[in-house]
Amino acid sequence: MSASGGNKAIVAALLANVGIAITKFVAFLLTSSSSMLAEAIHSVADSGNQGLLLLGGKRAKREATPQHPFGYGRERYIYAFIVSIVLFSVGGLFALYEAYHKWHDPHGIESWQWVPVTVLVVAIVMESFSFRTAIKESNHIRGNQSWVKFIRRAKAPELPVVLLEDFGALVGLVFALFGVSMTLVTGNGEWDAAGTAMIGVLLVTIAVVLAIETKSLLLGEGAEAHDLAAIERAVTDGPEVERIIHMKTLYLGPEELMVAAKIGVAQCETAEELAAGIDAVEARIRAAVPTARVIYLEPDIYRADAAREGNESAAPQDASDEAAGRPGS
Numbered sequence: 001m002s003a004s005g006g007n008k009a010i011v012a013a014l015l016a017n018v019g020i021a022i023t024k025f026v027a028f029l030l031t032s033s034s035s036m037l038a039e040a041i042h043s044v045a046d047s048g049n050q051g052l053l054l055l056g057g058k059r060a061k062r063e064a065t066p067q068h069p070f071g072y073g074r075e076r077y078i079y080a081f082i083v084s085i086v087l088f089s090v091g092g093l094f095a096l097y098e099a100y101h102k103w104h105d106p107h108g109i110e111s112w113q114w115v116p117v118t119v120l121v122v123a124i125v126m127e128s129f130s131f132r133t134a135i136k137e138s139n140h141i142r143g144n145q146s147w148v149k150f151i152r153r154a155k156a157p158e159l160p161v162v163l164l165e166d167f168g169a170l171v172g173l174v175f176a177l178f179g180v181s182m183t184l185v186t187g188n189g190e191w192d193a194a195g196t197a198m199i200g201v202l203l204v205t206i207a208v209v210l211a212i213e214t215k216s217l218l219l220g221e222g223a224e225a226h227d228l229a230a231i232e233r234a235v236t237d238g239p240e241v242e243r244i245i246h247m248k249t250l251y252l253g254p255e256e257l258m259v260a261a262k263i264g265v266a267q268c269e270t271a272e273e274l275a276a277g278i279d280a281v282e283a284r285i286r287a288a289v290p291t292a293r294v295i296y297l298e299p300d301i302y303r304a305d306a307a308r309e310g311n312e313s314a315a316p317q318d319a320s321d322e323a324a325g326r327p328g329s
Helices: 004-030 032-058 073-103 114-142 145-152 158-186 190-220 226-236 270-289 302-306 319-324
Strands: 241-253 256-265 291-303 317-319
Touching: 004 032, 004 158, 004 256, 032 073, 032 114, 032 158, 073 145, 073 158, 073 190, 114 145, 114 158, 145 158, 145 190, 158 190, 226 241, 226 256, 226 270, 241 291, 256 270, 270 291
Parallel strands: 256 291
Antiparallel strands: 241 256, 291 317
16 A cells, blocks of 8 residues: 555545534534534544544654664554544444433434434535545555455555544444434434444444454564465575575565565575575565565575474574584574
């Protein structure tokens, strides 16, 4: 995902939510509808979340330091996780509390009855444009993946977060419109409370999904299967490497993949020849997977006889030991 594409979706969502939040608060003050209050708080939470995503993206661009030698790319994951907490607490739990309060003190909408319906319809239109922008930007990188798979596997957290927030906002607006409309028709404020409760359950559910997915990114995820296969082909697609003994990958940030591998190399006459071979392998890896920016390759001599005997510790022999005449590890 390009940073500009993610930022475009975030800014579109931020502008929409700020405008929507203001109109919802006005509607709540005129009608005392709990659904309108829940939706107003929801929009405020979403606006704050988009601000957090923009802040996380900016802080992630800081240069690496001796204390943080791999940079700050994962800061984008941290802020995305904070977003899930804000959505859960400020959005979801507040809506459930307001629903509980309204259920025990139900009252209809007695004045400005046209205001909440008008505001909600306008909000649905504005939120739809924001959701459309998020979908359009996501389609640039989603490929043939389903939406569920895209949200679960995306390494850049911004677009999945905005997609889920915008989807939740649209569904929440429909819930609010249902609760308000039924309250206007029946005069029973319990419908308003029910709509508010539905919004709360929706927001809590989305927050939990976001927290689970972002937690996985924070713990550290490796390359996807297709990228892993491309890296393996790049390593072995040349005379320098006989085989990969073992390899690990880890995303240091959404757009920076670390590759660490122990490779079995052929006997080299000089250290310069070995170094040139490793440089060639690194160049092929970066050409195959551009996000593989940090690469560590350890050359070993692979002894097939030891591997057949099942002695893994003896199978890879360190090239430096071999050159010095010392027994391999």
